[in-house]
Structure formats: structure tokens, C-alpha cells
Amino acid sequence: MEDIRKLQLTTKIPVRWGDLDRYGHLNNTLYFRYFEQARIEWIEQKDFRVDPDETEGVVIVHADCTFLIPVNYPATAIVKVFAGEPGRSSVMNWYELYVEGDERLFATGSAKLVWIDNRSGKSLPLPSKLREGL
Secondary structure, eight states: OOOOOEEEEEEEEEOOGGGBOTTSBBOHHHHHHHHHHHHHHHHHHTTOOOOTTSSEEEEEEEEEEEEOSOOBSSOEEEEEEEEOOOOSSEEEEEEEEEETTEEEEEEEEEEEEEEEETTTOOBOOOOHHHHTTO
16 A cells, blocks of 8 residues: 655654653653644644634644653654645644654654634635645
């Protein structure tokens, strides 16, 4: 089967001491935050503002994460964002989380993004400049 994912962005996020859970691992909720930060950077790189006062924007209708190896402090997370083929109003994102200096894959995730009218909450066609490069 052909891989439809295309790398969109790679970003680095420092792991803070306060990001750890009681076991000294990156708290499971923070993986979603790191994926979110990378996704926002990707959307802003496409010249869109992520702001609820904008007339249009993106929401997530599904998100998941598979935890493969615990991330410990100190570390710098490297998050890669991939995008798939766009639909009318949605596009899939996939994430890979690595730790700088380590080739192993620590976590994977995905999110389905839907472009919406922020006033009505109804879906809209993806903007053409977002489709570019997908």
C-alpha cells in the first residue's frame, strides 16, 4: 500500500521538569500538547492565524496517541507533522515523536482536522492555500 503521508514540518520542543509525571516520564497528556504545538506551527506556516476571532479556522474531530517509549527529563522532543490527501473540508495529520540524539521512535499519533466557519460551527471547504503542498 502506498504511503499517502507527506512531511509538512519538523519542530523541537524542550521537555520541562514540570512536564513529568510521578514516575519521571513525560505525562501522557503532554504528548497531545506537543502534537498540538507542532500542528499550530504548521498551520501558521501556511499563513493562517489560529484565533477564535477569525471567521474560519480548524478544529479536531479525532485525536490519538500510541506511547512506545517513555520520554525522560532532560530531553528535547522532535515532532514531525505529516499530512494526507485533503478531503472537501478535512485533512488527516500524523505525528512522530523522537528525542534529540536518539533515533528511536518514542510515540506516534494522528488527528483529523476539519475546517469550519467559526460563527456557525459548520464545515467549509479547505482553503486552497492550505491544500498547497498536501
